[in-house]
Amino acid sequence: MEELKKEIATKSRTMEIMERFDLHTKKVFGQNFLTEPGIVRKIADECILNENSCAIEIGPGIGALTEQLAKRAGKVMAFEIDERLKEVLPYSLVDYDNVEVRFEDFLNVDVKSVVDDIQKEYSDVMVAANLPYYITTPLLFKIFESEADINRIVVMMQKEVADRFAATPNSKDYNALSIITQYLYDVRIVLKVSRNVFEPKPNVDSSVVEFKKKKDIIPVDNQQAFFNLVKACFDQRRKTMLNNYGKYLNDKEKAKSQLAKAGIEESRRAESLTLQDFIKLYEVYANERNS
Numbered sequence: 268m269e270e271l272k273k274e275i276a277t278k279s280r281t282m283e284i285m286e287r288f289d290l291h292t293k294k295v296f297g298q299n300f301l302t303e304p305g306i307v308r309k310i311a312d313e314c315i316l317n318e319n320s321c322a323i324e325i326g327p328g329i330g331a332l333t334e335q336l337a338k339r340a341g342k343v344m345a346f347e348i349d350e351r352l353k354e355v356l357p358y359s360l361v362d363y364d365n366v367e368v369r370f371e372d373f374l375n376v377d378v379k380s381v382v383d384d385i386q387k388e389y390s391d392v393m394v395a396a397n398l399p400y401y402i403t404t405p406l407l408f409k410i411f412e413s414e415a416d417i418n419r420i421v422v423m424m425q426k427e428v429a430d431r432f433a434a435t436p437n438s439k440d441y442n443a444l445s446i447i448t449q450y451l452y453d454v455r456i457v458l459k460v461s462r463n464v465f466e467p468k469p470n471v472d473s474s475v476v477e478f479k480k481k482k483d484i485i486p487v488d489n490q491q492a493f494f495n496l497v498k499a500c501f502d503q504r505r506k507t508m509l510n511n512y513g514k515y516l517n518d519k520e521k522a523k524s525q526l527a528k529a530g531i532e533e534s535r536r537a538e539s540l541t542l543q544d545f546i547k548l549y550e551v552y553a554n555e556r557n558s
């Protein structure tokens with residue numbers, strides 16, 4: 268009788284695969300492989316997949332999460348930067364015929380066209396990953412700004428970065444990233460994960476975060492211009508809105524009058540403003556720019 272294979276995420280199977288291919292993890296690619304099957308299964312469960320779903324995975328590594336996604340979804344399309352894994356993944360994922368791996372830097376992928384293609388066959392497209400920590404924010408913003416029809420994103424990242432995505436006004440973690448993200452998505456920290464379940468062990472703990480596309484996004488005339496305004500208001504965190512916004516407009520008097528019209532006291536700091544405050548300010552800004 269054929270021996271039942273252990274999940275890739277077990278320590279023993281991970282070691283067996285790495286030794287077989289003489290694979291040593293590369294720091295430049297942010298390679299910290301998950302070696303705790305219970306956590307990997309939990310992440311895959313949070314992805315809420317079925318046969319109509321396609322999970323896009325960023326960075327499959329040796330396939331620990333890919334395997335659990337493949338068990339639950341109609342298809343997994345994985346993007347991996349490390350070409351050494353070209354010989355490893357067909358071996359580790361030999362039992363799954365619904366996985367396609369593309370060896371590409373995800374930062375160079377045309378996300379919208381990939382998603383449009385997938386949707387010809389799968390009605391539900393989502394993104395799952397244990398992200399390489401060195402480029403968590405650029406990778407996520409690549410997706411956020413792609414305008415691709417992605418319903419949800421379930422990803423693991425450094426705990427401190429997760430806290431920023433989920434932060435609320437007046438907390439130390441609240442910044443432009445929190446506002447821009449929460450404009451587009453409902454953000455929820457799903458799970459905290461200890462650094463001890465990775466090979467090699469990173470210097471930080473992690474969190475799994477779910478981003479669920481909002482159904483009621485308040486439209487603005489130019490999303491990028493709105494994001495730029497938000498970023499400018501946080502330019503110098505300790506300074507007042509009058510200071511940062513005045514610098515952005517290059518006109519303090521204009522900033523004073525626009526802040527008053529938006530009902531925002533000029534002495535406030537950006538960190539105390541809600542998403543609604545920023546939208547109000549942007550509307551005043553856009554109105555005057557267009558008039």
Ligand code: SAM
Nearest residue numbers: 296299300301326327328347348372373397399
């Ligand atoms: N998914 C595996 C796991 O959970 O064990 C590996 C996760 S590891 C933290 C990050 C993975 O992303 C590595 O396999 C790494 O080679 C890959 N990676 C790093 N930068 C990438 C990029 N720009 N595009 C695609 N994959 C990338």
